[in-house]
Amino acid sequence: MIVQTALLIGLVLFSVLAILLRDLLKSAISLAAASLLLGIIFFRMNAPYAGVFEISVVAGLITVLFILTIALTKAGDEVRESRAANWVFPLFFIAFIIIDALVMKGLLRKIPALASGAETGTFGDVLWKGRTFDLVGQIAVILAGVFAVLALFRKRDKHD
Template sequence: MNLHLFLLCLLLAFGLLSVMARSLLLAGISLAAASVSLTLVLFEMNAPWAGVFELSVCAGLITVLFVSTVSVVRREEQFIAENRLRFYSLPFFLAVFGMAFWLFAEPLTRALVPAVPPQVQINVGTTLWQLRWGDLLGQLCVFVAGALAINAFFRNKNNA
């Protein structure tokens, strides 16, 4: 079992935990942990830039989450009765899916043999500024939209 697979499984486990956790705080923490493991995966795959960006997102994400979680959670124990059966079905489906994927992995990987040989390495700068400036523009739009959305929601909350 190589590192790569271990890290992926870790990612999956933390993700599962964050969905299934009963406590909001625990969910937030496991999400942060999942994000960290993703960063490690990226580093392991020799994509340092991607890893760095992911780390920054993780950091920002954790900050925001913790702040909002703390502000929302008033009491330690706040139980809302819900049907846990749905949640326990999640790992079950995950397992089923995993097995299915294991079975189909072989023909899939065979099918997805690259049609063209991989491109020559281009550095990040060229990629971002020349080849993918459209995506950057898109990203800017995401920021604008996100800011506006937050404004739309929480301004209202504050007013109300």
């Protein structure tokens, strides 16, 4: 439990860092670090597939995409971030953490929930026998993404 808590705190810290850091590259890398931690958390929760996906796809592929974008847009001048963010962010964030903690403590045992029976079978069984429709959705969303990227990077031969 302590390890899990430490990992979660690390996840939040790296995520906050990713938002707060000025340099884009550094914040992309700290986002990747956060993903890595999340992947480890998933492993520890007996969710190896989700962990693998999180580490390989999110920490890997998405970070690469971010870095690629940062490289492609590097020539532009730096965006002047507002200075207010530097103190507004921690202030509000800490305030929210406190509220969050109080609410969660207050909510304890207030929400009724049905006890669920333990699951049987493997990840594969659940995926194929339980949630096949999601696979159709996944195919569709991948198609959508591919076509979107193709459309956005097409040669604009006739328009404009």
